[in-house]
Amino acid sequence: MASIRVPEQKVILCGEYGVGKSSLFRRFANNTFVTATDRKSTLGLDQFKKMYYAYGKNVKLQLWDTGGMERVASITSSYYKFAEAAILVFALDNPATFHILSQHLLDIVTYAENAKIFLCGNKSDLVSEGSHISDSDIEAFCEQCHNLISGTYKTSCKTGEGIEDMFTDIASQLIKSNQSRMDLQTMDEHGFKITENSEDPEENCLC
Amino acid sequence: MDEEYDAIVLGTGLKECILSGMLSVSGKKVLHVDRNKYYGGESASICPLEELFTKFGAPAPDESYGRGRDWNVDLIPKFLMANGSLVKLLIHTGVTRYLEFKSVEGSYVYKGGKIAKVPVDQKEALASDLMGMFEKRRFRSFLIYVQDFLEEDPKTWKDFDARTQNMTALYEKFGLDKNTQDFTGHALALYRDDEYLNSPAIETIKRIKLYSDSLARYGKSPYLYPMYGLGELPQGFARLSAIYGGTYMLDKPIDEIVLGEGGKVVGVRSGTEIAKCKQVYCDPSYVSDRVKKSGKVIRCICLLDHPIANTKDALSTQIIIPQKQVGRNSDIYVSLVSYTHQVAAKGWFIAMVSTTVETETPEQEIKPGLDLLGPIRQKFVSVYDYYEPTDLGLESQIFISQSYDATTHFETTCLDVLDIFKRGTGEEFDFSKIKHELGDEEQ
Known part of the structure; x- marks a missing residue:
């Protein structure tokens, strides 16, 4: 099979329910924002691909949303499989969502061993004076994680601030670190997707 | 949990997950519950390896087995027919995007004590x-x-x-x-x-x-097998259900299916909580009083550190032993997958020998299959009862799936699912309800 295709990199969103994962996803997919948690607007939509360019190479980020499974049950382990990057999301105005990050980090390193991990403090628009999660909290967390975190960002899905910068940075980091691996990517070691038959199978006599 | 749903699905085996997905996609409000902590029920792939050994009461595996987490061992062996109904369901529902597959390398048939390749x-x-x-x-x-x-x-x-x-x-x-x-x-x-x-x-x-x-x-064979094991299939359909609004609860024991007037289901009780519903869809283990045993299936999981002889060192294969060749009434199936599918540590193979039980000594029955494998490092045998519903659900609105049979592919699984869906909703599943082109934006 032809392999002059743009490499796709699966990026997953992780973090507590309500920190704005679907909002990040919507910003990524169609650059919109809805205030009320309107689940209908993401019904049936859980992954979106977008092209990025860095270091002379194209890469297609394929962003995955949890589909709200973390609300009561756990996310399926297949969600993590094949992920090249994971964005750990917490809400800057909600310390509880920050302190539980180690839990989500554990899931990522267990199920998506090879994923690069990024930290995203969302809802930066809600952070007023004397806010809850400070830069030094974030630094301390990254230190505790023994440099597992490849980048930290602050975003606001409401204003759109910081979001494109984050995805662009993640894309270029992935291109850089995976360069040699992407060149080697072949159908053979990775399995394939099944798709609808485009042309009729020709002569398929068994004998 | 204390809410009202159109349908409550009990158990997250493959059939229940496909049903849950189809119901959510059709606009039904679905609650999907499993008593286990994990997705998949009997169609889960067991990970890590230590858990498989514990499940069968064997002493922990030694280092030669590599990292336990690199193993995903199926309990029920099956392959997908590349042009079969499950593949069609996967494509039409868009669940295919969660999965990757490999083609099974070859298919063999047993004749006169030897195996021969089924010509392609x-x-x-x-x-x-x-x-x-x-x-x-x-x-x-x-x-x-x-x-x-x-x-x-x-x-x-x-x-x-x-x-x-x-x-x-x-x-x-x-x-x-x-x-x-x-x-x-x-x-x-x-x-x-x-x-x-x-x-x-x-x-x-x-x-x-x-x-x-x-x-x-x-090309190589008519069969496909998913990377990371068959347990990925129920999870894919569970995800479909969730993104169409289905609610998931794991680790939730079910104490009672609550009936109302005329024996029609009105809800499901767990402890003191009751979730109301119009219909229940479940596997036989949740309704022992509405199913009957209609046979037994024996399945033997064998861990090997080598491929099967005379298969050109295939990393995946199927061997069929036709009943007559070994004086039986039903065929014996051998399936083999390996580290190449991310279901075993490097260098390891998982063979599964299964058949419909015909005698009092089922382990003897699968011997011709085991004999083909060469030295077996570890063997786990289990005999499963095969259940089918005695209540088709038309009055009770409880729709029960059949146990997984001894066939090596998913054709009967899909037939059962489509039949249950039709009984439950009164209509055939409308694939056009899925807007799976969404999110597949190509640039």
Whole structure:
């Protein structure tokens, strides 16, 4: 099979329910924002691909949303499989969502061993004076994680601030670190997707 | 949990997850519950390896097995037919995007104590030692007949009414001998026993067509197997259900299915909580009073540190032992997957030998299959009861799936699911309800 295709990199969103994962996803997919948690607007939509360019190479980020499974049950382990990057999301105005990050980090390193991990403090628009999660909290967390975190960002899905910068940075980091691996990517070691038959199978006599 | 749902689905086995997905997609409000902490029930793939050993009460695996987390061991062995109904369901529901597959490398059939490759093309057929010279020619004209056969075009029937005449008659028409019949019926049409010989030939013709159409799709064999094991399949459909609004709860024991007037289901109780619903869909383990045992299936998981002899060191394969070859009434199946599918540590293979139980000593029954494997490092045997519902749900609105049978593929699984969906909703599943083009934005 032809392999002059743009490499796709699966990026997953992780973090507590309500920190704005679907909002990040919507910003990524169609650059919109809805205030009320309107689940209908993401019904049936859980992954979106977008092209990025860095270091002379194209890469297609394929962003995955949890589909709200973390609300009561756990996310399926297949969600993590094949992920090249994971964005750990917490809400800057909600310390509880920050302190539980180690839990989500554990899931990522267990199920998506090879994923690069990024930290995203969302809802930066809600952070007023004397806010809850400070830069030094974030630094301390990254230190505790023994440099597992490849980048930290602050975003606001409401204003759109910081979001494109984050995805662009993640894309270029992935291109850089995976360069040699992407060149080697072949159908053979990775399995394939099944798709609808485009042309009729020709002569398929068994004998 | 204290809410009202259109449907509550109990158990997250493959059938229940497909149903849950189809119901959510059809706009129903679905609650999906499992008593286990993990997705998949009996169709889960066990990870890590230590858990598999614990499950069967064996002492912990030593270092030679590599990292426990690199293992995902299925409890029920099956492959997907590349052109079969499960693949169609995966494509139409868009669940295919969560999964990656590999083609199974080869399919073998047991004859006279040895295994022979099921020929996939003319060259292999001519070289095959399954048939003699003249038999090969007869077999060839039989295959061409099947290939050209169109149900709606009587001209292709060639003076044979496959809807009324049976398969024995069709074999006779082409003069195929018993051996060829054996391998055609069991390794191509994938029948478990010989009852098909007396049924209208059309069914067998369709099955052989499915086999060759599947073969045509990816080449080496008609079978596909998902990376990371079959447990990925229920999870994919669970995800479909969730993104269409389904609510998931794991680790939730179910204490009672609450009935109302006329024995119709009104809810499900867990502890003191009751979730109301109009319908329940579940596997047999949640409704022991509405199912009956109708047989037993034996499955033996074998961990090997080598491929199977005489399969050209295939990393995945299927071997069918037709019943007559070993004096039985139902076939023995051997399936093999390996580290290449991310289901075992580097260098390891997982073979599974299974069949429908016919005697009091089921382990003896699978011996011909085990004998093909060579040295087995670890063996886990289990005998499962096969249940089918005694209540079809029309009054109670409780729709129960059948246990997974001994077949090596998912065709019967899908038939059961589509039948349950039809009984439950009164309509065939409308694939056009899925807007799976969303999110597949190409640039």
